[in-house]
Amino acid sequence: MDDVATEARDDEVDTRTGPPRVVIAKPGLDGHDRGAKVVARALRDAGVEVVYTGLHQTPEQVVAAVVQEDADAVGLSILSGAHMTLFPRVVELLREQGADDVVVFGGGIIPEEDIPLLQEQGVAMVFTPGTPMSTIVEWVRENV
DSSP states (O other): OHHHHHHHHHHOOOOOOSOOEEEEEOBSSOOOOHHHHHHHHHHHHTTOEEEEOOSSBOHHHHHHHHHHTTOSEEEEEEOSSOHHHHHHHHHHHHHHTTOTTSEEEEEESOOGGGHHHHHHTTOOEEEOTTOOHHHHHHHHHHHO
16 A cells, blocks of 8 residues: 555646745855845745755755755855856755756856856856846746
């Protein structure tokens, strides 16, 4: 009977009808979080459920929060230049946790030439400084 119940759960479709749930995270040693907080506020104001992890998170802590919160997406903010290490590590850990359906997006001080490389590694979108909040909100609505 347990096998049948487990099989039925595996076949269930996600029926969450509420707003998307997004974790906003600041991985690495970067100590500046104003941009992350502005994005979190804009998403909240647009009706998105937002969990902000705070500063100095390891990729493992970020992924643990995503899994624990049953998030639909994670937004990563980096200003320190460690995006080519930390963004792909979060994507890798999500896959290892079986959460590869979580949409990963990011922002911060990221050179234009790095954006295609991040997208190849599983980052769905990268927002650079000056991106209007309405653009980020609309992208989340359409892609999460």
